[in-house]
Amino acid sequence: MAPVSMEKVNKVYENGFHAVKDMDLTVGDGEFMVLVGPSGCGKTTALRMVAGLEDITSGILRIGGKEVNDETPKERDIAMVFQNYALYPHMTVRDNIGFALKLRKIPKAELTTKVNEAAEILGLTDWLDRKPGQLSGGQRQRVAMGRAIVRQPSVFLMDEPLSNLDAKLRVQMRAEVHRIQRHLGVSTIYVTHDQVEAMTMGDRVTVMRSGVLQQVDTPQHLYDNPDNIFVAAFIGSPAMNLYDAVVGEGARSVKLGSQTIDLPDSVRIKRPALVSYAGKDVVAGLRPEHLPAEAPDSAGPKLTGEVDLVEALGSELVVHFTIDAHRVLAEGAVDKDEAAAVRSGEGVARVAAKTPVKPGDKLTFAVDIDEMKFFDTQTGLSIRG
C-alpha cells in the first residue's frame, strides 16, 4: 500500500514518437485511479512505465515516496493484471497464483495458506488443480487477479483486464474487481478505454488524449464539469450534444442554428466569463438527459428538432434528432467510423418512456439551461468564471 506519483513524466520511443507528455499524476494511498482515453492516447504506456516495463525518458516516478525510475519491476513491489491475463498455460491455477511467492522462496506451508486465502476471496477454491485452458474467461480473469493479490503488493496495475469478457460477465467482474480492491485497500491504477468502467469503478478518473493528461477528477465531477470539449465529448454515453453556437448580446441568449434560447441570470452567475463572449462563436454542450420532452405547460427555454430514430430502452427513450446547427465532433473523442456516421446537426435526447414520439415528428425539448456547457472554440476550454 503506497501512493504513486508521476512528476513531469515523458516517454519518447526510439522512433521519436512522444507517447506521454509531461504527465503529472498522484494516486493516493488505497485509491482506485482509472486512466481512460481513446486508443493510442498513452494510457497503457503510462501504466507500463509505472510497472517498469517501459523506461521513463524523463521525469520522476515515485512509489511510496521513493524514486523508482531505475528499479526493476520486481523491486517496485507491484502486481499487474494484463488484458490477455498472461496465465502460464502449463501450470495449474495453484501454481499460477503461487508462482511469484515460489520465486521469493516463501516456505511451502505459508505459500499454501496464502494461495488458499486468495482462492477463497476469488471463489477459485474448487479450481485450484485445473489448468487455465480448462477454465472459462471469467475464471481465468479471477486467476489473473489471484496472482496479483496473493503477493500483497503496494500497487495494483490493471491493463484493460475486463475487455476480453462478454458484456454480462464484464458488468459482474467490474463489481468484483472493485470489491476486491476495496477489501484489500491497495492503491490501484486501472487502464481502460471503456468510459462506463471508468465512471463506475474509479475513485478518481484521469482522462488522457494524445499523451497529454486532460483532466483528473471524481467521476461525477468530471461528468458535470468537463474542463474541455474533449472530456465533455468522451465522458458520457450517449455523448454530450455539442453544437456551434453564437452568444447573444450581454450573454442573454444563445443561438443554435436558427433557434435562439434565452439565458436566465443564473447562467451568467454560474459562468461570469460568458459575458465577454457576447457576439462571439462558442461551442454549446447539452447532455442527452438535459433535453427532456417538453411538458405541455412548460414555459422555459426550448429546442425543437426533427426526430430521426427512437430507441426504446424500457425505462426511457433515446431520441435521435436533427436541428439546423452545426454539430461539433471533438477530435479523438469519437472514433473515425463513428464520426463519419454522425450527420451535421444530429443530437441525442433521453426522454420519458411514455412520450408519444415517432421518426419524422417534430419534437420540442425543454432545455435544462443551467446544465448547458459552453466552450471556447479556439482553445476548446470550458467557459466558467
Add this chain to the structure above:
Amino acid sequence: MRNRKRTGWHKYINGLTISTLVTVLFIILPLYWLVATSFKNPNSIGTSPPNLAPTPFSTENYYNAFVGYDFGVYFKTSVIVTLSTTALVLILGTLAGYALGRLPMRAKFTTMVTLLIISVFPAVAVLAPLYLLMREIGWLNSYQALILPYTAFNLPFAIWILRNYMLGIPKEMEETGRIDGAGPLRTVWTIILPMALPGVFTAGIFCFTACWTEFLMALTFNSANNYRTIPVGIAEFGGNFQVPYGTIFAASVVAVVPIGILVFIFRKFVISGLTSGAVKG
C-alpha cells in the same frame, strides 16, 4: 437429379473420400509390402505370383539381420549419433530461436536469411572438403564425425521452427514473469520453454528423422564397421553375388519403428508446431 441427397453408406461415396483413400493406399502399400516381406521365409520372397500375406510366417530375416550381419552395432551407432545431434540441435536451437524471436537485437533478418541459405545448401557440395578436414584432424570413423556436421546442417531449420514458435508467444508472458520476479534464464526455462514445447518437439522430430536416415556423410566419413549407421549398414548387406532382400527388409522395419513411434506420440505437437505463426491467433 444431381442434387439428390445421398443416404446410408452412399453418402460416403464422393470424390473427396475416394481421392483420400487412393492417396492413403498409395502411401501405405509400400510400407505394408516392407513389413509383410520382412516376415516371409527368405526363400518365399520374390516368388511369382507374389504372395501378399507373410505365409509361412518367419522371423528368420530378423535373426539374420542381427546375428548374421552386425545390425545391432549399426543400430547403436545410429542411436548415439542421432540422439546426440538432436539434443545439441534442440539446446542450441532453442536459445538461438528465443534470441531471434524475442530479444531486441540487430541484424535479425540478415541472420535468418543466412540460416535459410545454409539450410538449403546441398550436402554433397561440402562433402569433399569436410572429408579432408575430418581426415586431417583424425575424426574419420568416430561418432563426432557425424554428430558435428549433422548438428550444423540441421540447426538452421530447427532455429527457424523454434523462432516462429517463440514469436507466437505473447510478450505479456515474459513481462508477467519479470513482474513476478523471474530473471531472464528462469523466464526462458520455466515460462517460455514449456510454452514452446510443441515447437521443440517438431524441430526434434525433424532433426531425428534427418539424422536417422542420412546416408551420404555416414558412408563417406564412417566406413569402419563399428561406426556404420543403419542406412549405410543396410546398403552394405550382402556380398558381390547376392542381395539378401529379406534381411534388408527386416532391418528396414526395425529402422522405421523409432520414427513411427516418435511421430505417433508427438503427432499433435508436430501439427501445431508446423502451423504456428501461419495465422496470428
